[in-house]
Amino acid sequence: MKIIKLLTGICIFFLSYTSNSFSLIEVDITRGNLNPLPIAVSPLSQNNKTKKIFQNKLNLDDLGLEISKVIENNLKQSGLFNPLSKDAFLQKPDIAHLKPRFEDWSLIKAQALITGKVLIENDKLKVEFRLWDVLAAREMLALSFTTVPNNWRRVGHIITDKVYERLTGEKGYFDTRIIYVSEEGPKTQRVKKLAIMDQDGFNIKYLTLGNELVLTPRFNPTNQMVTYLSYFRNLPRVYLLDIETGIQEVVGDFPGMTFAPRFSPDGKKIIMSFAKDGNSDIYTMDIENRIVERITNHPSIDTSPSYSPNGKHITFNSDRSGYQQIYVMKSDGSNVKRISFGNGIYGTPVWSPRGDLIAFTKLHKGKFYIGVMRTDGKGERLLTENFYQEAPSWAPNGRVIIFYRETKTNKEGEGFSAKLWSIDLTGYNERLVETETDASDPSWSSLLSN
Amino acid sequence: MNLSKILKNIFLVILFGLVVAACATKKTTTTAKVDSQIQGDVYIGSDTVEELAKGVPDRVFFATNESILTTKSRDTLRKQAAWLRENTNVNVVIEGHADERGTREYNLALGERRANAAKDYLMTYGISADRISVISYGKERPVDPGSNPLSWSKNRRSVTVKAN
Numbered sequence: 001m002k003i004i005k006l007l008t009g010i011c012i013f014f015l016s017y018t019s020n021s022f023s024l025i026e027v028d029i030t031r032g033n034l035n036p037l038p039i040a041v042s043p044l045s046q047n048n049k050t051k052k053i054f055q056n057k058l059n060l061d062d063l064g065l066e067i068s069k070v071i072e073n074n075l076k077q078s079g080l081f082n083p084l085s086k087d088a089f090l091q092k093p094d095i096a097h098l099k100p101r102f103e104d105w106s107l108i109k110a111q112a113l114i115t116g117k118v119l120i121e122n123d124k125l126k127v128e129f130r131l132w133d134v135l136a137a138r139e140m141l142a143l144s145f146t147t148v149p150n151n152w153r154r155v156g157h158i159i160t161d162k163v164y165e166r167l168t169g170e171k172g173y174f175d176t177r178i179i180y181v182s183e184e185g186p187k188t189q190r191v192k193k194l195a196i197m198d199q200d201g202f203n204i205k206y207l208t209l210g211n212e213l214v215l216t217p218r219f220n221p222t223n224q225m226v227t228y229l230s231y232f233r234n235l236p237r238v239y240l241l242d243i244e245t246g247i248q249e250v251v252g253d254f255p256g257m258t259f260a261p262r263f264s265p266d267g268k269k270i271i272m273s274f275a276k277d278g279n280s281d282i283y284t285m286d287i288e289n290r291i292v293e294r295i296t297n298h299p300s301i302d303t304s305p306s307y308s309p310n311g312k313h314i315t316f317n318s319d320r321s322g323y324q325q326i327y328v329m330k331s332d333g334s335n336v337k338r339i340s341f342g343n344g345i346y347g348t349p350v351w352s353p354r355g356d357l358i359a360f361t362k363l364h365k366g367k368f369y370i371g372v373m374r375t376d377g378k379g380e381r382l383l384t385e386n387f388y389q390e391a392p393s394w395a396p397n398g399r400v401i402i403f404y405r406e407t408k409t410n411k412e413g414e415g416f417s418a419k420l421w422s423i424d425l426t427g428y429n430e431r432l433v434e435t436e437t438d439a440s441d442p443s444w445s446s447l448l449s450n
Numbered sequence: 451m452n453l454s455k456i457l458k459n460i461f462l463v464i465l466f467g468l469v470v471a472a473c474a475t476k477k478t479t480t481t482a483k484v485d486s487q488i489q490g491d492v493y494i495g496s497d498t499v500e501e502l503a504k505g506v507p508d509r510v511f512f513a514t515n516e517s518i519l520t521t522k523s524r525d526t527l528r529k530q531a532a533w534l535r536e537n538t539n540v541n542v543v544i545e546g547h548a549d550e551r552g553t554r555e556y557n558l559a560l561g562e563r564r565a566n567a568a569k570d571y572l573m574t575y576g577i578s579a580d581r582i583s584v585i586s587y588g589k590e591r592p593v594d595p596g597s598n599p600l601s602w603s604k605n606r607r608s609v610t611v612k613a614n
Contacts, residue, residue, distance in 0.1 A: 189591075213590055259559075273558075278517070278563040278565075303555045304556065347555070387597070409596055413595030
């Protein structure tokens, strides 16, 4: 019982923090500690026979231990949990999974415990896991599922999602992927490739070779399609790529540059800018029947469109007032309203998957900020300040934002780098997202399972 | 009301004087150097500038967020137009660029706007639209990797390149 109390405590804290800080238009540079919940993740148990099979199949010494490490890392990165060192665990994994000796776990200050078991059944990996409330001495959650052995990292992510959901009351974001642009080479001649990885930085795959410039990949929220900008044959156009098959095609037949693509929430349309004769307006194309519709018609630059999750509204970036500002309109292009009125200029509006907030980039007095505001433009809150950063993308639960940050070069023009960072909606828990190359333009996928 | 306005102005003048004095004592050399290369936020130097032909510069520069052609830019483009009229077999691509101090997508649109400003001016001097194509690189191809106002001013440009 007590653990539930503590955890609702976290939720309530979240909510009250959020509403309090709505009134403040200032940068929260405090990287405070939210008293992360002490949690023990026991290695998933397995018998010797299973262990040998996995050793042969996956070349992993101890699959159960590896899965528990995936879970621990996820929980730690979330900033809400403090996974305890396994050195202190007194109970063996197999016995703990059957019935934990709660006094032992309580002794090392664990408030929650995850136990599990992996086995092989008809060449499939079968996983059972349980979440325990240590102080109340009872089981909170028990689930089992089956998958192919190569998916073992995803098993860790799915377990984390279930645990996160049970303990916070909100959907997780761990069984997800991030598509981004990998960058290499000198600043004046960057080589850019599309890359995709698991949310925790593992399983990086490069989807293009770097022969042409590629920018701004975005996931379809409903399937494994991606839309992005490619300079293939020196014609900057929006493309559609199926990650599973590798098939790609140009979107529409526009006599000029198309850019800034995103999918509609139902995944059926692509919304983007089309530039002609020095003017950029917003268009949509239906992927199925290829029908193109013009949404804005204004001599200013209209770009960076993003749908509300119910598909009824679009937020976008326009300089029709003289400078870049954020606007909201109905999805047919009517009822255009400017919503950003703070100091500075505003770009890259992205509607939260929860529907209540818009994340943005702001430039003010030579500094770049990632922030959020309500969809009517009120309650502006800046989460992070730096020399250069932009391109926020929401985790599917609307709790975390990923973006990229570039460094300032020295007098000789050296020292440039671009990296992915994530930050909680609260303004806490800012973290570097490790990638093997420099990286920019991240886009977070929907949950792959459930 | 008036008095406070006057006082405010005086205050500003004094403040301005102080700033200038501070600059004069500390940063004489660097400020003078930058000043001679940037005028009204637009680069006017010759670093990075190449020639399409003898006496025909290949690029023009812009102020932050702007696509307005300066007197000097119009002069350069008239030279390009004259050269293109003499060389009727040459087609060109105008590449529009932005500095790194703006969001990627907006800068793509801004680069396109700048390239078209140059294209439109060439057209008013008799160069047919089908000889000129435009491409925007946004902030993707800086010519100067520096993170300072002078480098940024060199990167806010449109460059005319022979296409054949």
